Amino acid sequence: MVSELPRLVVAAPASGHGKTTVATGLMAALRRTGLEVSGHKVGPDYIDPGYHALATGRPGRNLDPHLVGEDRIVPLLLNGARFGGTRGGRPADIAVIEGVMGLYDGHIGREGFASTAHVARLTDSPVVLVVDISHASRTIAATVLGMATFDPAVRIAGVVLNKAGSVRHSDEVRRALAPLGISVLGVLQRDDDVTAPSRHLGLVPAAERPEAARSLDHLAGKVAASIDLEAVMRIARSAPPLRGRAWSAQEAVAGGGRGSGDDDDKGRPLIAVAGGRAFTFRYAETVELLEAAGCSVAPFDPLADESLPDGTAGIYLGGGFPEVHAGDLAANEPMLRALRAATSAGVPTVAECAGLLYLCRSLDGVPMVGAIDADAAMAPRLTLAYRRSTAVADSVLAAAGTEVTGHEFHRTAVTPAAGADTEP
Template identity: 65%
Template sequence: MVALPRLVVAAPSTGQGKTTIATGLMAALRIAGHEVSGHKVGPDYIDPGYHALATGRPGRNLDPHLVGEERLVPMLLHGASGADIAVIEGVMGLYDGRLGTDGFASTAHVATLTRTPVVLVIDVAKLSRSAGAIALGMATFDAGVRVAGVVLNQAGSDRNTAEIIGSLEQTGLPVLGVMPRDVRLSTPSRHLGLVPAAERDGSIRMIEQLGEQVARHLDLDAILEVARSAPHLDAESWSPAREVMSVDASDHRPVVAMAGGRAFTFRYAETEELLTAAGCEVVTFDPLVDPALPAGTQGIYLGGGFPEVYAAELAANRGLLDDLRSAVAAGIPTVAECAGLLYLAESLDGAPMAGILPATAAMAGRLVLRYPAAVAATDSLLTKAGEEVTGHEFHRTRTSPAAGESAAWAIGDESVGYASGNLHASYLHVHWAGHPQLAQRFADAVYAAPMHVVSPAPPAVPVTRPRDRVADPLRHHGDVETGEGLLDFAVNVYDGGRPAWLERALRESLTAAAAYPDAEPARAAIAQRHGRELEEVLPTAGAAEAFTLIAQLRPWRRPVVVHPQFTEPHAALEQAGHTVTTVLCRPENGFALDPDAVPDDADLVVIGNPTNPTGVLHPADLLRGLRRRGRLVVVDEAFMDAVPGETGSLARERLKGLVVVRSLTKHWSIPGIRAGYIVGDRTQVRWLADRQTPWSVSAPAIAATIACTSRTATPEARDRAATLARWRDFLEGGLRGRGIDYAPSAAPFVLARLGRGAHAALRERGVAVRRADTFPGLDSAWVRIAVRPPGMTNQFFTALDAARLLQPTS
């Protein structure tokens, strides 16, 4: 008999705050000096990630569907080995399980199998005495489930809380704590649920705050008493060493490369434990940044995650994709579940992936969520034909085709996935602790496999700047593409001197350098320029400050950046701790935005117009149509100055939930001055102004803003736009005449597909263009070419022709 204090945190339904309370309770107990083991009912990978941060131990799952009822208590004891207390977070509502099974695999089922008391969390934000009725119904519905107490979550006024506590006194259920409303402790979500802890900057601090709040508002002593009331368990702890055997008694431990990092966060802790027990050495690698597989790789495990969020970054790491393709072709045993399947496909949402599987993947409108039994369709790396396993699927992508000639599984009448002697890939997640024969077969194949040797990279083209590898693609800038002796087609600054009136304004601004700058005159000038009220305008230190303020404006639940576009908004959002959803505009559609691709639950949408680097000018009606209640639409019009007549600009329109960001730096050749502004919805502008650091806009930037938005600037601005249009026509005509694919542009640059290697080859011939593979959604075949006078553009064409870059693009 084993004594293990334990409790289940459950709720009447999903969305009540189970994860917040359970994770906070784990953190609070750990802070109080207890060794805590965290567990999650069901197949979910994300909550155990938060549990691991809260407890300092691996998060574990308890799922009778995945591992069998008989293994549940042994796995609980294994996961809780050495712990003082086990906290088990439930799934959905307390009695909700697989449909049609009378609650199989529900929280109640797990609580019954493990003989664990339940603490019920009830969100009372919109309840009063009804909370007592809900608790009583939950407690009496099944005599085999013991509800030992209640935690009230999202409590409001003291008066209403007292009313709720009074109703619970009638049920005999003790109130173990009352958590007040606190929006700071909300957890961000995306299309498959919560954002994984590994992807969320600041997760550790958030969990510390949760622990502090739970310790303050819950009765930890009473909760410990509930846990200690759990009966002893009559079972032996699960052991991976008893499930598999080591293949080789020698000292050699073959390396299994296991994908990790932000894009691959989904795997069960027991998978690694089984492989280790079988004699393998599991080495984690990050497909976003690592240039190759780990040294000595003899097996590859690609688990689940969110590759669709990082498709462009994964595609940009071509070295690793090439190495992976080489390894699989050489026979290295490879398992891919869900995200791994997408990574091995030819493309994901248009971004090129490894190309190992003859399939393409893309986001779809419907979520696939199922809990099936699957039958092996063939003998393969993992399975014997006809063998049945249990698993789960949870994804919003589709592959086409869904299965290969040798499918991995048959689920009902459907064939899914791809399987061969050294490869097994499908959407199905299988918990290997429930089917240890899969781990054994994989380990056997790994031992028998050759050791993968990384292929030597081809000789690099000798260039001085920039390096072929970009440390942070989102912060890469055209300035680093230029260099001494190079023709500059990389930076989008207007190729001409500054007007005399602007030079004079900049010089005179230095006379005010002894005083703190006053941005109000600039605010007034901007308001007059666009026909706005002062409250609808905010001068900023360039567009960069504007994007930083927007990123920090509120705890965005699902910020969306439409790509390819200027990467600063994306970088600012990530720096502020947000996980960004990328919506890609595709070359086959002329980089036009499909508004249906923007998720309905996006509360922030950022889009360029005209967009950098594509030059696409989106219709104003399309941008207006992106507005929704509770959503802020940010339109980056940094290059609208270059559009004759500023066709399509929204800077003058008073639209709720929309702001426009402008920059003066490129059109007026003053990038070092950092002059920009925001115009739009007065409420949003006021909130942004409240977050702006005092005196952030310098005196020269204020002077430049006043000068460039004045009536004096109007004819010069019009002439520059017309000149840029002529220069752009000349550039596009030369590209068109050479049969080069390009995106028709409304901006002072043109995005062209010159072919892979063109960027470096042009530098060899003295021309700097802007590499485009650092823009999400584009690869190294694309470059951005700044618009320049015809004479200079002819020099570009001479270099282009000399480099023999006119072969079909790749």
């Protein structure tokens, strides 16, 4: 199957050049023109897709060859662009793919596997390069030239100059870039009002920032005034047709349930999925797969709700920042008791990252659920890596012996209590 999907990748020479600012600003500015925009993020990051969702009004989605395999990248892109994951949604007019780290930075030791360049090649997408010019002028041209010629299969079709100090400064960079034949799509001046605050794992999630929508509106206006959106669309439309079928949750579960198309929830097991400000990390496909497998999904907020949804038959506690909200989580004692009772009663529960910390006895000395006989605490160093693990026992996630792929990204340590049973 061949699909016409205008698309582009927003990349940079390194982290900190403004990829998220420009990518999110482009999404919001293009949406303002009446276009339907699909936002995507290279890699496993949860936070940037939250800003993409705010900018586009559609779920933000990830494209990670390590986690899902090269063969699923185009199908997942097409799925996100098709209807945005909502019934009655419109197909996207353009897909904007935000890169990760530097353009060619990927899985260490694997020649750039899972890098932004890798995804650009897999999706046959032109690249718009965002470059922070705050500490250089003519040298920027040398940087862009190196990026453009490093891999002939990666096409850098335009450049956005970010954090310019003055018109005189940006004009000097433009003159140096002119012989390269790569269009300068726009210049963004330094502006602290469009910078999102950060914490130990990256940007503060959009769901935790009441002012995020207002900041995004300011950013969209700035991008619309500073970047040639028509030129951006010409670049996106230059992408060749994509070959492949859109990923389908129903097909992925191989007919394991009635699917999300069945409006009758009677008889469908209800899965309670944690949300709210403390649990913002979740892939859109997780809910889609649960629904396709025949489950009914109900969100709950461990900060605000005092009980689990009625009829809860399973619990999913995803990632987030429980350490930031530890006091409020501990104060909601009815929810702590409800979760403790559910897990003790054998309700199938999946807890990852923040969910794991929440189920421990304590987090930085603050009482938590206590379903796991262990204590969690913030650690001095960041742990960041792709992992492959083997299931040592049968569970709701995998049969014993199954190899699973994951991403480890945290600054915490979990210590089992003395004498605790850690065997599966």
